[in-house]
Amino acid sequence: MNRELFELNTTISNMKDLMASDLDPYDAIYLGNPFCRDYEANFLEELDDLRVGIRHCREAGCKVYLSTYAAPRNYFMPQIRRAIGVAAEEGVDAVEAHNLGVVRMLRTEFPAVPIHIGGFANVYTDTGAAVLGDYGSVRVTPNYELSLEEIEGMAKSTGLHVEILVHGKMPLGISDYCFLLEYEKDWGMKCPDLCQQDLFLRQGEWAMKSVGKGVLSGRDVCMLEHLPHLVAAGFRFFRVESISEDPAYRRDVAAVYREALEEVLNGAFQLREGWWEKIQTHTKVGLCNGFYFGQSGQLYIGNQQSAGFGETSARPSTELGRMSSVEPLSRAVNNQLRVIS
Amino acid sequence: MSLTGRGILLAPGGSVEASKASLEAGADAVYVGLKGWSRGGGRGELTSGELIQVLALARNKGASVQLALNTIPKGHEIDFLVERLRELEAWGIGGIILNDPGILARIHQCYPDFPLTASIGCGALNLGDVALLEEIGASCVVLPGTLDPAEIAEIRPHVKAQIEVMIHMVDEFHQLGKCWMPSFYRTNPSPMPEMPADGERLTGSIKRGGAGVCFKVCQQPWGLYFNGQHVDERMLPARQVSRAAEVSAYIEAGVDVIKLQGRSLPVEQVFSLVQRFRMALDQARDGRQVAGVPPFELPRSWVVVGR
Known part of the structure; x- marks a missing residue:
């Protein structure tokens, strides 16, 4: 395995999920759920679990990163400080900050801990990334709305490592409010079980997955067939976002990407039907490329005919639906590729 | 004139007429957008000529004008903006509102x-957010009106930057500045007004195109499916935050600037909104309990759509 040539990582919220997960396809694991303090046994709250979890990942041969809350108020900060303290004691490889206040805390109180900037931090510009670099950040996940062209430019101009989401449901925002709590009585189910259910918001063919205090894209971002381009462009840090997925998804999707990335780096990449079959098994709504090709996030651009697989339904009849028509290809996209909405 | 002292009332100016209404209703300062560069979206922005008119109106009232340049432009557009500021600074603008820490740091280095x-x-x-933004050049940091006065009181003693709180705002499901739902569904690149080169405004992106064009994704009826079964039809939650009764508490907590959202409100509603908060602020400054402030009725479509 090319353990040194690239990094494939994912996010795991708690000990239960960690112990149920096969970490073999991964090089690194982010521990902690950035959405909600009440998420069941969140590593960010259960610090004994965090300690054990870090050791478990290490024993599995993975680097370990601590993720932190996406939108912390003042009263979150003491607990974040405690969690980073435990992680630092255990020699965690980095802490992911989605928030300027956490970046500043890391810089001033934990200067030896490398900082990764997460996708909620709103890094849109080279200058923004550079500012965070000045505060000790070594890696940045740019905002999801940026195109590959822009991300490549950011990596070149700042010299920072850039991490990108290659597969999984893309976060579309963070909320103060969990509307799932409104259903506790009707569903006979309470927090923290609610947000772990299979919950989608749908309008026609469009879907978003609810995770309580935020939503994820219903379609999974999939960059499998574009991996040669990503590697050629110099990207080496890849995330499979499995925070809301089951262990089988976490294992199977990453195994496909691991194999594919190794083939890319060995110069022998060829898309295999077996990979798509595996991806299809875990795709509920369909695939998209996020914003990587300078388009709306829900489009799939590529040659894979079955990219629209997953559940299907009639086109939406609302105004929102009519606005979703396929738009012209970005100048950044090879005109030979197909758009599958 | 920059915003100095505590309890400055900063009101919206989505047009020349709305700016005039805000000033006549008692605003100490108005914030306006410049076409193409403002998060308020196309409906709440001014041309350069209109900006000059608003500056003159404010000058006559002894008020200040803040310029919202708070979409996030791309590389060459940032270069253009930095140069353009030389001219705008000379016009007597009281300050610039920016949406990206990197751009803020760069402009601070230049100006x-x-x-x-x-x-x-x-x-x-949180405190660390405000402190970092201050360190890179912010003289004022805006916090949402969802923060309570007690939270702001914890921040105030530790920073020198002015603290501005938007105590009249729409609290949408996703936090302001942390929502990519609209652009996930649609983006529509369009030419950037008042920019000679190939400037591009990404309509649909709240951060890069303006909130006035966010396509109302969260206010669409969405079916909620539990294990594949339709269990409800709903919109994502949003509410109006309007904390006029708590103006005193915010001022006591150390808030310097009271900000009101509403650049796309009709002129008559801007007037009554600003008048309401002027009354509340005057009572707070006099040490009186805020009372008798008339209720403010919003048009039904205003929530989310018409910030």
Whole structure:
């Protein structure tokens, strides 16, 4: 395995999920759920679990990163400080900050801990990334709305490592409010079980997955067939976002990407039907490329005919639906590729 | 004139007429957008000529004008903006509202004396956020009106930057500055007004195109499916935050600037909104309990759509 040539990582919220997960396809694991303090046994709250979890990942041969809350108020900060303290004691490889206040805390109180900037931090510009670099950040996940062209430019101009989401449901925002709590009585189910259910918001063919205090894209971002381009462009840090997925998804999707990335780096990449079959098994709504090709996030651009697989339904009849028509290809996209909405 | 002292009332100016209404209703300052560069979207922006008119109106009232340049432009557009500021600074603008820490830091390096406000879109929520933004050049940081006075009181003693709180705002499901739902469904690149090169405004992106064009994704009826079964039809929650009764508490907590959202409100509603908060602020300054402030009725479509 090319353990040194690239990094494939994912996010795991708690000990239960960690112990149920096969970490073999991964090089690194982010521990902690950035959405909600009440998420069941969140590593960010259960610090004994965090300690054990870090050791478990290490024993599995993975680097370990601590993720932190996406939108912390003042009263979150003491607990974040405690969690980073435990992680630092255990020699965690980095802490992911989605928030300027956490970046500043890391810089001033934990200067030896490398900082990764997460996708909620709103890094849109080279200058923004550079500012965070000045505060000790070594890696940045740019905002999801940026195109590959822009991300490549950011990596070149700042010299920072850039991490990108290659597969999984893309976060579309963070909320103060969990509307799932409104259903506790009707569903006979309470927090923290609610947000772990299979919950989608749908309008026609469009879907978003609810995770309580935020939503994820219903379609999974999939960059499998574009991996040669990503590697050629110099990207080496890849995330499979499995925070809301089951262990089988976490294992199977990453195994496909691991194999594919190794083939890319060995110069022998060829898309295999077996990979798509595996991806299809875990795709509920369909695939998209996020914003990587300078388009709306829900489009799939590529040659894979079955990219629209997953559940299907009639086109939406609302105004929102009519606005979703396929738009012209970005100048950044090879005109030979197909758009599958 | 920059914003100095505590209890400045900063009101919206989505047009020349709305700016005039805000000033006549008692605003100490108005914030306006410049076409193409403002998060308020196309409906709440001014041309350069209109901006000059508003500056003259404000000058006559002894008020200040803050310029919202709070979309996030791309590389060459940032270069253009930095140059353009030389001209805008000379016009007597009281300060610039920016939405990206990197752009803020760069403009601060180029114009160290120009007051810069870190927009609510910068996502500041805690002391460390405000302190970092101050360190990179913000002279003022905007916090959402969802923060209570007690939270602001914890921040105030530790920073020198002015603290501005948007105590009249729409609290949408996703936090301001942390929502990519609209652009996930659609983006529509369009030419950037008042920019000679190939400037591009990404309509649909709240951060890069303006909130006035966010396509109302969260206010669409969405079916909620549990294990594949339709269990409800709903919109995502949103509410109006309007904390006029708590103005005193915010001022006591150390808030310097009271900000009102509403650049796309009709002129008559801007007037009554600003008048309401002027009354509340005057009572607070006099040490009186805020009382008798008339209720403010919003048009039904205003929530989310018409910020």
